[in-house]
Amino acid sequence: MIIQLKLYGSSELLSTKGVLSFNLPKNSKIKNLRSSLMNLIVKKKLKNNLGSLPEAAAFSNMKDEIVSDNYRLKNKELLSIIPPIAGG
């Protein structure tokens, strides 16, 4: 199934398009998305900049809720990645 991830903050280093697409097995959860994200970071040789991102990031769904690691992803779902924040 396809999951789209809207990029914010440091995760924008992963793509200039602002959105990433992941092809994940059916019934995948957020923890699977974290693993795929890490694979992409390694592939793009961004581990020095983004190595801690998959573990530190939160994810929000279309209802603007931060979802847990056990959240079951739906095909064609659009999520946002929320890297550690630094406003103010």
Add this chain to the structure above:
Amino acid sequence: MKIHTSLLDSKKKKISLKKAKNFIYSKSNGAESIFVGRVRNNNKGKKVKAVTYAAHKRLVMKSFTKICNEAKKKFDKKAKIFLEHATNYVPVGGISIIIAVGSGHRDEAYKISKYILEKVKHRSPIWKKEHYVKGEFKWLSGHSLRGKKR
């Protein structure tokens, strides 16, 4: 209306101190506290020329409203609160955030202001990209929202 919250795109509009002062003014308030956050020209030994602020707008607006309401409930239900944060490119000296509070007494005004600033830093999805004088940039690391209830 006793709470005003906003994210302002610095390319289109500047945060206005005057607007903040006007909003919180009330004859029933004996205290006004105005906190202004600005982009400074240095960070950890590096010369900074600007900061780009990025935000998840819907989540930020939701968090701003919730934080301001919590502050009122906790310290002064009658307080007037003005909270604006800049997004996009803000050069050194530019205003990144204003928290203005009008309250019956000084103690509550200070406490509300501090409460809002600390909570925004820990709960509102805003990110900083620092631009350095030498041309490079860096996304700053901060507080993880993983496992946090909003």
